[in-house]
Amino acid sequence: MIKKIKELFTLNKSLVEKDQLLQEKQRQLEAVESKTAKLEQVIEDTVAPLRTAIEDRGVEIIRAAKEEAALILEESKTTAANLLEDSKRDITELINKKDQLTNEVLQAEETLSKTNKEINRYAKTAKKHKAELLGIKHLMEQFPSAIDYSVIEMHMGTFEESLKEEGLLEPIVQLALHHKNSKILKSEMNANYKDIRNLLASYQSRYNTKANATIYELMVIGLQAELQNILYTLSYSNLDTALENSKTLIEKYLRIAANGNASILPTVTRFLSELEPLFEIAIRIEYKYYMQKELEKEEQRRIREIMRQEAEEKRLLEEERKKIEKEEEKYLQEMAKNRELLNKETDITKIEALEARLKELEEQFDRLEEKKEEVIKRANGKAGYVYVISNLGSFGDNMFKVGMTRRLDPLERVDELGDASVPFKFDVHALVFSDDAVSLEQQLHQTLETQRVNKVNLRKEFFYASVEDLQNIVHSIDPTVEFITTMAAMEYRQSDSMRIKEPVSV
Structure with missing residues (x-):
């Protein structure tokens, strides 16, 4: 019994020790759980800002990528439009x-x-x-006895006259000369040939001997054959050469005549001297064809240049329109943002500031809208500026350029004209805005037509005139236009004064 009591006591003591150990382990576990909870909180506190930053950065990256993609897309569209415009222009040419x-x-x-x-x-x-x-x-x-010689002589006379009228003196082989394709030029050339025949007849009638008269006929036949070759080789660029060849031809025949019959040399000399201007007239009649052809070519080039300038100005206006639309989008976004803030705001001072800013944005947006409408109007119509400019250092004080541009800022075009092709910048005397600038420019050009510097290349819009005459012409069209009569020529005058001060080298 005592033994069992001792065992029970021992067991009880062991249970107490186990319970104490269990409680100690429980306390340790709670301490560990507490530390784990604190550690998790620390981790959460550390990770949360990082997670937020990563999410915000991701949104920014996505937004930036979208903006960059939109920009690349817009640039691609612009490039494609430019390529399309260039292709259209090439196709037109x-x-x-x-x-x-x-x-x-x-x-x-x-x-x-x-x-x-x-x-x-x-x-x-x-x-x-x-x-x-x-x-x-x-x-x-x-049948010699059956021939009536009087009738034959009459017919032979008629035959000889017909040969003279049709060109007995002209070359047998006729070259394809251009005056023959124009009724007016052909008529002028026939009249000139008639003058040559009349001149020949007047000199032939001075001689009783048929030999001397024949000499003149042979000279004219040879000379006209040579003249035909000169006319055949004539072109737009060698008029002076042809005229010089004609003079050389006359001189050659004078030298030939000098080695012949001395008794008729003075008369032959006078004949050839009178024949020379008739040959010059023939050359100038044939040259009229080339002049007309060159004028037609220049007109075609002028039309192509106008088309090129119009295409370039439309391209620039289109770029300006797109630029304005981008600015409008920014204003719309900012106005929407301000309206949203205005709806939420309760502070009177901030409300007034937001309303003032919103009003300012709306005014700026309206100005952009007006500018865009003007750009569209310029691109689709004839509105633009006609300018009158001069360049004293390059062309003197008696030459002016009268042109037209559709640019919103006409001075951009004036600056382009004053680039590396001329040594000094242009001075602007008048800028005339018109809803039909093309017709206004043509009106000014027609008024100044007789004073045009280059009468062949009509793309060169330079005219001889005084600044006072131009002022009167412009004011007769629009009296309200401001016309500056002074030639400032700042760069030219400064350069000139510097040249005066420079020492003269010996």
């Missing part, structure tokens, strides 16, 4: 060139057809005359 070549081919075919008809006519006339001559010869040989 190719079409114009094709039309020009087609016209030239048609003209060449028409010229060839006319030449063939003329050759056929000459061939038929030659065959007819040959048959008549053979018939007369056969009649004379077979």
Whole structure:
């Protein structure tokens, strides 16, 4: 019994010790859990800002990527539009060139057809005359007694006259000269040839001997054959050479005549001297064709240049419109943001500041809208500025340029004209705005047409005039236009004064 009591006591003591140990372990576990909870809180406190920063940064990166993508897309659209515009312009130029070549081919075919008809006519006339001559010869040989020589002499006289009228003195081989394709030029050339025949007849009539008269005929035949070669080699760029060749030709025949019959040399000299201006007239008549062709080419080039300038100005206006629309978008976003803040704000002072800012933004937006409408109007219409400018250092005080631009700021165009192609900048004397600037420019050009500097290349819009005359012309069209009569020429005058001060080198 005592033994069991001792065992029970021992067991009880062991249970107490176990309970104490369990309680100690429990306290340790609670301490660990407390530390774990604190550690988790510390981790949460540390990680939370990082998580927020990462999320915010991600949003910023996405927003930046979207903005960059939008910018790249807009640049791609602009590049594509520019490429499309360049392609359209190239296609237009190719079409114009094709039309020009087609016209030239048609003209060449028409010229060839006319030449063939003329050759056929000459061939038929030659065959007819040959048959008549053979018939007369056969009649004379077979039936000499049946021939009425008086009638034959009459017919031979008529035949000789017809040969003279059709050009006995002209070369047998006719070159394809351009005056033959124009009724007006052909008429002028025939009148000139008639003057040559009349001159020849007046000198032939001075001699009783047929030999001397024949000398003049032979000279004219040879000279006109040479003249035909000069006319055939004539072009727009070698008029002076052709005139010089004509003078050389006359001089050559004078030298030939000097080695011949001395008794008729003075008369031959006078004849050739009077013939020389008639040859010059013939050259100038043929040259009128080339002048007209060059004017047509210049007109085509002028039209292409106008088209190119219009395309360039429209491109710049389109860029300006897109730029304005981007600015408008920014204003709209800021106005929306201010309206949202205004709806939430309760502070009177902040409300007044927001309303003032909103009003300012709306006014700026309205100004942009007006500017955009003006850009669209310029791009789709004829509105623009006609300018009158001068460049004293480059062209003197008696030459002015009168042109037109659709730019919103016309001074941009004036600055372009004063680039590296001229040594000094242009002075602006007048800027005239018009809803139909094209017609206004044409009106001024027509008024100044007789004073045009370059009468062939009409793209060169320079005119001889005094500043007072230009002022009167501009004010007759619009009296309200401000016209500056002073030629400032700042760069030129400063450069000139510096040259005066520089020491002269010996």
